[in-house]
Amino acid sequence: MTRYLSSQLLSLRGQRGLKVNRGQDLPAQQRGSVLIMALISLLILMLAGVALISSTNTSLLTAGNLAFKRDLANQTERAVTAVRAQFVSGALLSQTTLYTDQSSQNYWAHALPSTNAKLPGIPDVLLASTKADDITDAATGIRLRYVIDRMCISGTVPDKSICTMGSFVDDKKGTAGVTKVSAGLGPVYRLTIMALGPRNTQTFTQITFTH
The missing domain is CATH 1.20.5 (Single alpha-helices involved in coiled-coils or other helix-helix interfaces)
Structure with a gap:
């Protein structure tokens, strides 16, 4: 045991x-x-x-x-203001002046060619390396370049056969059932602005208007 x-x-x-x-x-x-x-x-x-x-x-x-x-x-509003001053009271006020190119005012009486496939619609003149800056701000490093061209093919006196014509509809006139009044405003002008800034920043702005 x-x-x-x-x-x-x-x-x-x-x-x-x-x-x-x-x-x-x-x-x-x-x-x-x-x-x-x-x-x-x-x-x-x-x-x-x-x-x-x-x-x-x-x-x-x-x-x-x-x-x-x-x-x-x-x-780019700076360029718009400068161009407006030219058309209102400056060198581009007269209609007869607008019949011919005014390169000193960055104005061309015909539509400018655009051949850059990457920037369609931007005039070649604006992209040229020889185009000088029109507005420069040294404090911010911003530079503005612009050109104005009339949407016409050729000729001096604008008409519908060679130019794109502007118009507007007056909605304050006419009564019910009556076609509203359409008034012609002459040829269309195009303002193209190229803005250059720090860090190689680049923008393009286009505005159309009539005079």
Whole structure:
């Protein structure tokens, strides 16, 4: 009986020792797995951080370029004001003057050619490297160039056969069922403005009007 109990005790001690040994091995294996997972997580977080910084820089650069272009578009009002003054009380006031080219005033009595496939509709004269800046702002680094051309094919005295003619409909006249009055406003003129700014920013603006 005593021998039997002793063998059972030895068996239990052996089992307990085995469990203790196994218990000591498991934490070592778990610590290795946790380390690998931690490194993978850190790598993922690092990549995400780099992507976020790159995206932020790109967004800031895009926003800055859009702000420059918007400012340039607003600056073109200077050229519009200058051209309006020429037609209202300046060198381009007389109709007979408008029958011929006035290069000193950036005016051409015929439609200017445009051959640049990347900038369709923009006159070649405006894109020429020899075209001088008409308005310069040294403080902001903004430069404006512009040309005015009459939408005519040829000839001096404008008419419908050679020119694009402007008109308007007077909606204050006439009664119900009667065609409203349409008045002719003469040939159409086109103002093309190229604005140059910092960071090689460039915008084009075109306006048509009658005189």
